[in-house]
Amino acid sequence: MVPFFGLFLGHPLRLTHLVGAVTAITGVYLMSIKSDFTISPGDLMMLLCAIFFSLQILALDYLTQRFDPVLLSSGQFFVTGILNLVLAFMYETPTWTGIEGAMGALLYTGILSSGVAYTLQAVGQKYMPPTEASMILSLEMVFGGLSGVLFLGDTFTERQMAGIAAMCIGVFVSQLPSRAILRLREKPIS
Template identity: 45%
Template sequence: MTEQIKGNLMLLTASLIWGSAFVAQSAGMEFVGPFTYNMSRSFIGLLVLIPVTIFFRKRRTRYNPLSKEQEMTLNKNSMIGGIFCGLVLSIASNLQQVGLSRTTAGKAGFITALYIVIVPVIGLFLGKKVTKLIWFCVFTAITGFYFLCIKEGFSIGKGDILCLLGAFTFSAHILVIDHFSTGYTDGVMISCVQFAVVGLMSMLLTIIFETPSFAAIWEARLTILYSGILSSGVAYTLQILGQRITNPAIAPLIMSMESVFAVFFGWLILHETMTLREMLGCIIVFIAVVLAQLPAGKITEHEG
């Protein structure tokens, strides 16, 4: 199996987990607040990743021994990367979690998938040029978002707005991961530090805005464990490792499949339904997401 195929499978597995996790996150809101939920799942993800980080580090040094200076540099770079990734992810995940408490898992999945179209647009501010195809995809995505979320009287649900803001922040998270994962870093350690930061940030928000109880957390334990172990501990680590060895033009497309999985699991488990208008919006958004990943749609550096 080639490295490219391994990377593709890692990202596809991550998207499957994320899609199903929308259901767990939505169900968990019946018992605890969004910040309490994110705090709990992040610390569980951290506990899962600590032994994984130690295992992979020992395995890495066994086959590729590091000098003390190299190990210090690796730890420093990974720590910095994890802190930055964690700060961005804490904003994105909490926006999404609050949004999920006010919209359906399926709609949240498709709104979040808009990050695929948003990433190239952010590239404009990084000195990159956006092709006409990308602008067409942006217009198409906005059209799909209109059918999916805008109600009569041009009103939009608060949950949809929060998920959209989350999509912008997830776009920044992808760019931050790209920046740090291509350097001299330990991907698993980045993920470990990342969730320590998300857990602490969510705990601060929990203290300020919520009054959690152990009884309520215990009631939501199955959904928290699922999201903490699989979505936080496994999927985000697969994303960091998978992005290292996957074509940058293909990686976002694979990850965007979480939107399809979110709708499927929302229908299968939560018995969520969509109107014809909302289904049309989903289809249009997905078309925009796929078109944005065509070779001609890639962002390119300014010439000269």
């Protein structure tokens, strides 16, 4: 979705990005569609999440070119933490016992899954176009599925394996330089 939303912001759409995005979207479809080819409400929520995540990647691309990515991430974590703390007391009744019981998961999620991973994403996006970043990040679904196979004993259907292959091919194709870029590289510098 990032390549298509990027058009509205003046980002060029290379043929390799278009082919890669369509191939990866086909892979997502194959991995998530049910055997009777129906879409569940959860799939629609994932689509909505993908839209917002695409907008987040484009915003991060814009902001990391103007601000230090580590400071940007730190500021975002601070604001998000304060807002979530307020919401926690508005809609829940947190107890110290509950917090202690979830401390390991809270620390892992807060520090590694959110803090380190998101900061590394921001630093990486400073040096990578948003379309290519989004294609690489789309492999999260593949790695999540592989983790289910390795740690939970899940299995893939043939359709899901075809989806994984399509996603990997889509990411690979989106990284290929277009013919125009290759022609520019072949011209001697005068």
